Amino acid sequence: MHAAPTRPPITFAGLPVSSWAFAIRIWLALLVALYVSFWLNLEAPSTAALTIAVLAFPTRGQAVEKACFRLMATTIGVAASIAMTGMFAQSNVLILAAFAAWMGLCVYVTSLLDGNRAYAAALCGTTVALIAMPQLDSPQMVFQAGMARGAAIAVGVLAVTFVNDFLAAPDFHPKVAAKIEALQLRFLSDASSVMRGEARSSIAAAGLLHDMTALRPEIASLAPESSSGQARYAAACAAAVDTIAALFLARALRALPVPVSSASDEQIIARLGEAPVAIGSFDRPLSGSEDIDSHDPVAMSRRWLATNLLQKNADTTQSLGALRAGIYPLHQWRVPLYRSHRLAMANGVRAGLCFALIATFLALTGWPTTASCLSLVGVLVGLSATVPDVRAFTTLAAIVAPISCLLVGILEFVVLDGVTDFPLLAIGLAPFIIGSALLISIPNLVLSSLGRANLVFTIAVFAPSNPQSYNPQTFLFTSLFLCLAALSLFVAQFIIPPLSNGDRLRRLMNAARRDLGGVEVHRHPRLAAEEAIYRDAVRVGKIVAAAAGSPSGAQAVEEAMWLFDQAATMRLCGEQLDRLDSGILAGLAEKARTSLTLRDARAISANAEAIRLAAAGPDDARIAASASLILAAHILSAPPPAVVLSCGDAP
Amino acid sequence: MMETFHEFIVGGVLVAPVVFYVLVTLVLIVLLRPVLHRIGFSRHFSSPSIAELSLYIAIFGLITLCF
Numbered sequence: 142m143h144a145a146p147t148r149p150p151i152t153f154a155g156l157p158v159s160s161w162a163f164a165i166r167i168w169l170a171l172l173v174a175l176y177v178s179f180w181l182n183l184e185a186p187s188t189a190a191l192t193i194a195v196l197a198f199p200t201r202g203q204a205v206e207k208a209c210f211r212l213m214a215t216t217i218g219v220a221a222s223i224a225m226t227g228m229f230a231q232s233n234v235l236i237l238a239a240f241a242a243w244m245g246l247c248v249y250v251t252s253l254l255d256g257n258r259a260y261a262a263a264l265c266g267t268t269v270a271l272i273a274m275p276q277l278d279s280p281q282m283v284f285q286a287g288m289a290r291g292a293a294i295a296v297g298v299l300a301v302t303f304v305n306d307f308l309a310a311p312d313f314h315p316k317v318a319a320k321i322e323a324l325q326l327r328f329l330s331d332a333s334s335v336m337r338g339e340a341r342s343s344i345a346a347a348g349l350l351h352d353m354t355a356l357r358p359e360i361a362s363l364a365p366e367s368s369s370g371q372a373r374y375a376a377a378c379a380a381a382v383d384t385i386a387a388l389f390l391a392r393a394l395r396a397l398p399v400p401v402s403s404a405s406d407e408q409i410i411a412r413l414g415e416a417p418v419a420i421g422s423f424d425r426p427l428s429g430s431e432d433i434d435s436h437d438p439v440a441m442s443r444r445w446l447a448t449n450l451l452q453k454n455a456d457t458t459q460s461l462g463a464l465r466a467g468i469y470p471l472h473q474w475r476v477p478l479y480r481s482h483r484l485a486m487a488n489g490v491r492a493g494l495c496f497a498l499i500a501t502f503l504a505l506t507g508w509p510t511t512a513s514c515l516s517l518v519g520v521l522v523g524l525s526a527t528v529p530d531v532r533a534f535t536t537l538a539a540i541v542a543p544i545s546c547l548l549v550g551i552l553e554f555v556v557l558d559g560v561t562d563f564p565l566l567a568i569g570l571a572p573f574i575i576g577s578a579l580l581i582s583i584p585n586l587v588l589s590s591l592g593r594a595n596l597v598f599t600i601a602v603f604a605p606s607n608p609q610s611y612n613p614q615t616f617l618f619t620s621l622f623l624c625l626a627a628l629s630l631f632v633a634q635f636i637i638p639p640l641s642n643g644d645r646l647r648r649l650m651n652a653a654r655r656d657l658g659g660v661e662v663h664r665h666p667r668l669a670a671e672e673a674i675y676r677d678a679v680r681v682g683k684i685v686a687a688a689a690g691s692p693s694g695a696q697a698v699e700e701a702m703w704l705f706d707q708a709a710t711m712r713l714c715g716e717q718l719d720r721l722d723s724g725i726l727a728g729l730a731e732k733a734r735t736s737l738t739l740r741d742a743r744a745i746s747a748n749a750e751a752i753r754l755a756a757a758g759p760d761d762a763r764i765a766a767s768a769s770l771i772l773a774a775h776i777l778s779a780p781p782p783a784v785v786l787s788c789g790d791a792p
Numbered sequence: 793m794m795e796t797f798h799e800f801i802v803g804g805v806l807v808a809p810v811v812f813y814v815l816v817t818l819v820l821i822v823l824l825r826p827v828l829h830r831i832g833f834s835r836h837f838s839s840p841s842i843a844e845l846s847l848y849i850a851i852f853g854l855i856t857l858c859f
Binding site: 201284295302303305306307309310312367368369370371372467 | 805814824825826828829833834839840841842844845
């Protein structure tokens with residue numbers, strides 16, 4: 142498979158034209174949102190502008206999905222604000238405790254989700270922080286504040302949707318398709334490495350699993366993009382799941398010895414390379430393997446695995462074609478997310494305690510209007526839960542906050558300096574908004590995050606209104622509170638540290654070891670084998686992320702891949718044995734399941750042989766069940782790599 | 793003669809009718825999407841996103857006019 146040569150993008154001032162177009166779209170959307178908010182005399186025009194900053198994405202699909210979740214989360218957050226202030230407004234201690242508990246709960250749910258769903262869960266917390274906390278002394282205003290925020294967000298969402306649609310913001314699906322195709326090419330390269338048994342092939346395979354499962358939130362953004370979005374989403378899911386299943390099959394092939402007369406690994410590798418350009422080529426039998434099925438169980442198992450591997454690779458190619466064409470793929474898979482409730486609980490408790498600690502500190506100071514500062518702390522606590530590295534986010538916030546305040550000072554008192562005309566406001570905002578948006582579009586993750594944080598903080602501190610007050614005191618207070626909020630959270634996280642990568646890694650490894658014992662080999666599990674393998678791959682992806690930089694990380698990843706192979710093999714066997722349940726081989730299938738649960742390699746081999754030689758049942762189901770059991774006998778008897786992390790953590 | 797709009801009352805709270813219209817339009821669009829996909833709606837326009845937005849506005853306008 143060869144990638145088509147691509148033309149280099151046209152650049153202006155060192156940045157691609159697409160980045161400039163994105164930045165100008167954001168600036169225009171901001172102006173539309175502000176103009177409409179001023180025209181409608183909305184009470185919170187700055188929230189409309191902030192919505193534009195939050196929805197600043199280069200493609201339509203991402204912005205639309207996040208907009209939907211932002212609206213839903215705001216509704217939930219407003220309802221929670223009204224409920225909490227209604228119940229606890231009489232006691233400041235109680236209401237602060239309720240806020241802390243709510244923040245903890247939101248962070249817990251955030252940790253269980255990914256992408257924009259996680260953002261929505263965090264926003265439920267930040268909405269309470271923004272609506273209820275500043276109104277601690279006037280709870281009767283909470284409803285009005287909630288309505289004002291909801292209206293402004295609706296205006297912001299409409300503005301960004303109109304501007305993106307009319308200025309032809311690019312669709313997201315070509316980018317997702319390109320990423321999955323690149324990962325498929327990487328899989329083909331890694332499959333060769335795996336099947337030749339090269340050193341560190343497990344690390345490379347785990348890296349591929351990490352990168353493929355990291356695409357899950359992006360794949361979810363395809364659904365709301367257009368009327369064909371659901372079909373494209375299904376196609377992208379199928380491509381991702383099939384690639385991961387194919388990677389497992391390639392590793393499984395390597396685990397089986399190569400009989401003399403069987404198709405060699407080189408032959409399979411060669412066929413893998415040609416499959417994407419000639420779908421259906423797997424129908425051609427692998428040479429040297431036709432006559433031995435009934436004599437050599439291992440050769441039969443290898444042939445079955447090789448055929449499935451080629452099939453999965455061809456399915457991926459077909460799904461990629463469906464993704465581009467906007468049609469449903471031949472096979473549809475779900476992409477379940479691995480959820481660690483223990484990790485989520487630990488994150489939620491830490492976030493709640495952190496918030497309570499800062500709230501206590503601010504209450505003890507007795508300073509006036511500290512509720513505004515606490516509100517910003519709530520926002521930072523909520524948003525920090527949506528990123529993998531909480532401490533890095535807080536550090537970034539502590540760095541960006543003073544920079545944004547300085548920029549707003551220049552904008553408000555040097556550039557604008559008291560002007561009230563909207564065109565002048567638009568011109569004055571241009572360099573600040575376009576500059577930040579350009580930073581967002583840079584591939585470098587640090588610069589991109591810096592740009593996004595700066596865009597949000599700049600608008601939050603500037604707080605455009607009609608008329609703009611240009612009050613230095615208000616500016617100083619807002620700047621002070623923002624910097625204090627970022628700094629106090631930074632300090633609080635030294636007292637109550639968030640989960641470190643080491644902690645996360647240990648808990649994830651323990652969960653993987655624990656779950657291996659509970660792999661579903663019983664009849665008709667909740668998820669298909671491919672879907673369950675995808676979910677396991679999501680965990681491997683999390684382990685890879687947590688192991689980065691750790692001295693024992695490579696060994697942990699090796700063990701994670703060993704556990705992944707074991708679980709995937711058992712799931713595969715369970716699925717193939719299900720096909721025998723309706724026939725007279727049901728008894729043998731049940732025996733095989735028992736041997737799988739006991740992980741008894743000798744009994745598994747004996748059951749595989751009995752099923753293979755049985756003179757009943759459909760041939761293909763019998764051969765598939767027998768082949769998968771032979772694979773299980775080899776994989777389950779493989780010794781584990783050196784265990785590097787103790788199982789002794791008690792969450 | 794001025795057109796009068798009737799607010800919706802949810803738990804004693806007056807809600808502007810436009811909110812209700814927007815929600816109904818959203819529900820209709822979500823229900824229409826599989827149909828649009830089946831008839832290949834996006835293939836008939838050079839800019840499908842603008843076409844879908846226009847459809848949304850047309851439905852919203854119709855609902856506002858009818859109620």
